[in-house]
Amino acid sequence: MEGEFIVKKAKMIIDKAYKIAEIDERVYGSFIEHLGRAVYGGLYEPGHPEADEQGFRKDVIDLVQQLNVPIVRYPGGNMVSAYNWEDGIGPKEDRPKRLELAWRVIETNEVGTNEFVDWAKKAGSEVMMAINLGTRGIDAARNIIEYTNHPSGTYWSDLRVKHGYKEPHKIKTWCLGNEMDGPWQVGQKTAYEYGRLASEAGKAMRLVDPDIELVSCGSSNTDMPTFPDWEAETLTHTYDVVDYISLHQYFGNRDDDSQNFIANGMELERFISTVTSVADYIKAKKRSKKTLMLSFDEWNVWYHSNDADKEIEPWTVAPPQLEDHYNFEDALLVGSILITFLKHADRVKMACMAQLVNVIAPIMTENMGAAWKQTIYYPYMHASVYGRGVSLKAIVDSPKFDTKDYTDVEYLDTAVVYNEEEEELTVFALNRHIEDDLHVTINVSGFEDYEIKEHIVLEHDDLKAVNTATHESVTPHRNGNAVLQDGFIEAKLSKASWHVVRLRASKTTN
Template sequence: MTKLKATLTLDKNYQIDKVDDRIYGSFIEHLGRAVYGGIYEPGHPEADEQGFRKDVIELVKELNVPIIRYPGGNMVSAYNWEDGIGPKEERPRRLELAWRTIETNEVGTNEFVDWAKKVGAEVMMAVNLGTRGIDAARNLLEYTNHPGGTYWSDLRRSHGYEEPHNIKTWCLGNEMDGPWQIGHKTAYEYGRIANETGKAMKLVDPTIELVACGSSSSEMPTFPEYEATTLDLAYDQIDYISLHQYYGNRSNDTPNFLAKNLTMDHFIKSVIATCDYIKAKRRSKKTIKLSFDEWNVWYHSNDADKQIEPWTIAPPQLEDHYNFEDALLIGSLLITFLKHADRVKMAAMAQLVNVIAPIMTENEGRSWKQTIFYPYMHASVYGRGISLKPILSSPKYDSREFTDVPYIDAGAVYNEENEEVTIFLVNKHLESAMPMDIDLRSFEGYELVEHIELVSDDLKAVNTADHQAVAPQQNTHSKLDGGILTAHLSKASWNVIRLRKGAN
C-alpha cells in the first residue's frame, strides 16, 4: 500500500492577486430570526440603546466582516424601502411575500447602517427590481448618499442623519433569473432594467459600484446564457456579476460532499469565461469582476421550514445547525475564493445570524458559535494580503459525482506589510492523517508562529449554547527547518499555519 503524502511549494513571486477584503463579506436579510431576535432584540439583557444585541455585535466583530449585504435576498424583490424609515411608530406592517411572514419594519435602512458601523462593516445595499425599478432605486440612493438640499436627502436629515451614509456598493435586484422571485424576469427584461437603473443611479452618484444578478446557481437551465445576455445589455453600467450557490449532503455521502468545492471552482471559471466572451464581443477594455454574494451549506433545515405557519413575525426559518463536516467544506470553499482572487472580489456568506449562519442566538438568551464560524473567522482574520499560487501535489480519490478529487485543498496569503504568510489547508481523508512537506525557501527568515487545527472524531458533531463540541486547537507536530515546513495534517481537518519573519 502506497503511503499517503502531499507536497506544497509557495513562492512570494507566484502571485495570483491581492485579496480584496470584501470576499469575507456576509449577508443579513429580513428573513427568519436574522434581524428580529438575531441582531436586534430590544428586550434582551444585552441590548444596547438602539435595541441591538451587544453579544452578537462582539461575535460579528470577531469575524472581522468587511461588508454586509442588505436587506435581501428574495425579500427585496417586493420591498418598499420607504416603509423602513422615519418614526418607528408610524411604520407600516406588511405581508412579506418571499418568506410569507409579517414584516414589522422596526429595522430599516438607517438602523442597519448604524448597526454595520458598530460591527465595523460597510453596507452592500440591494434595490428592488422585482415590483419596482428605476425611480425607487434612484430615490433610495439620493436618500442615502446625497449631502442635502433635495427632497430625499433632506428627508434623511430630518430623520436624524445629517451626513450621508455614502453606501458605495449596490446590488441591482436579487436572483431575477429565478421563477420563485417576485417580479421574475427573462435575461432580456432584466438586462434592460439593470442597465437603465444603473444609468440613473450613476447619475445620482458616479462613485458607486454596481452588481448585476447572475444565475441563482450553476444548475439553473438558463445558465450561463442569463449572464451573457445581461452582460451584453448592461456591460457599460455594471462592475460585478453575482454568483449564488448552496451545498448540501442530503445523501449522507461525506466524501462526495467534501468534493463540492470543485463545483464552485467550475462555476467561477464558467462565469469568468462568459464575462470575457462579452468583453471580447463588445471590444471593451473593462473587465467584469465577480461577486459571489450568496454561498454556504444549506440543507439541514429544509424539512422544518415546510412546517412553518405563514404570516407570523420572525419565525425560526432556515436555521441549519451545522456539523463538523460542514466546517470542512466551508474551509475548502474559502480556499477556492483565494485561488480566484484575481476575479472574485466580493463574496457574502449567507447569512450571518440564525439564518444558515455561523452565529446562533436564543430569543432572550444566549448566543454561540457554530462549527462554520471558525474557518470563516480564520480566513477573514488571517487571509488578508496577496493570494499565492499553490503548487500542490496531493493524492486523489473518486466519489459518486467527482473524479480525481485532491485529498488536500491548499491556499496561501502573503501579507508583505506585516511580513506574514498564512497557509490554509483541508485534509479530506476521513481515515488517514496526511504528512506534508511545504517548501517555503522563498521566505527567508520566516519562522513558524502556530498551526491551528479544527478536528473532531465525529463528522456530525454540532455546537450548542451549552457545549462547543468543535473548536480550534493547537497542532504541535509541525516543524520548520531549512525553509521546509514539515506538517502533520490530522484526518478530516481544517488547518491554519501561520508564519512571520523573525517571529521568535
C-alpha cells in the first residue's frame, strides 16, 4: 500500500565454531609522524601545566591509555624518507635543526628515538619504527637497529648506553620505508628499485637482530597507476625477507554524499581482497610455505583540512597541519573500517589509525590548553577495549541498498569477537543507512549461560555534529535496547548508528 511504513529487518547467527582467527591486538595501533602539531604541541609540550619531567603531556597520555593503543608507528610517514635518525639522539643542545622536506617545516629534533620509546612506555604501547629508504639505505638501516636493539659492546649500542639507555629498546616491528611509489616522496623508487633495496636492507637488519618483524612497502593507495603491479613486483624481491605488506587508505566526503561515504567499507573490502590475492600469487610463484600478512599501517578519514594547509608559511616550527575536525558520520565510517579489519583477522594483523594526536587524529589539543576526544575516538576505543579475542564469522541476512559508487550495500555492518578466557561475547554493529531504522535478531543459542552486560550506542540526529574542547556533542550512551530471551537478542538500531552489545557468562562476576 502506498505510504505504508515497512520496518527493515536483519538476522544474524553467531556460533563459537565459526572462527575466522585470533585477533592480533596490534590491529588497534596508531601513528605519530613529525608533522604539524602531532609531536610538538601534541605529545610534547614543555611548560604545559600537564607536562611531565620530560615535557610529555600527561593529559594526552591519559587519553591514549584509555584507547589501549598497543603499538604506534614512528617517525613517519612522508617525513621519514629524508630523515637522518642520528639527528634525534644525544644531548638535545647538540641536535641540529633541519629543513624537513616532506612538509616544508623546521624540524628541531627535540624529540627523537629515545624520547619516543620513553613516551610509548608511558602510554602502554610498543613502537613500530620506520626507516628511511628514500635518501638513505642499507647502512643507516643496520646502524639504527644496532643502536636500538643490540645490547652493548659495539659503536652504536655503546652510544645508546652513553645516552642513558643501558638496556636495548628491543623494537620488534620495522617498516622498510614509506609510500615509495609516490611522486611526492623524497627518493621515490620504481617497484624494482624499491624491491631490491628493501630486500637488502631487511637482510642486513635481520643479521643484526634475527627476531625482528619487517613490513614491505605496498602501494600508497588504490588509485595509484601502478596498483597492484607494485605489490607483485616488490614482493618478488621482498617476500622471503618480510612478514607483512603495508596498505594505506584514506576516505573523504568531498561530494557531501553521506550515504555513499558511510558505505566506503565496501572499497576497503576490495582493497584487502586484491592485496591478499597478489600476496598469495607470489607465495604460489615462489612455492613458499609462508603466508604473508597485511599491515594496514595508515588509515582514516581525511579531507576536511586539505585546502587550508596550502596557506601554511614554509619553514616554521610545528605549524598546525591536517587538523581535521571530525563529525558524526566520520565516526560511523571509522567504525565500519574497524569492523572490516575484524572480519579479515586472518590476514590483517596490524593497523595504525593515522594519526593519534592533532593531525587527522582522534585526540585534539590546544597549545598550553585542553585536550579532548573527537567523534572518531569512540568507535576506535570501543573496538580496542572490547575487541580482544577470536573473530567469529557471523551469518548475516540483511536488507541492502545502492549508492553512487556501490551496489548491494548491507544495512547491517557487523563483526563479532569471542573472548573465551574472559567468557565474553561482543557484537559490533553499524546501521549504515542514514534514513531507515533497522530491527536486528541475533541467534546466540550456543551461548546458553550468557546475559547482556551492556549495549553501548553512538548516535546523533545531525550527521555533521562535531566535538570541541568545550563541548562534546557526540558521545556514546549505555542505554541501548538490546534484549536477550530464549537464545535470541532483539535490538533496534536507529538510522546511521554505531552499537556495541556485550554479553558475559552469567556465572562470571564483576
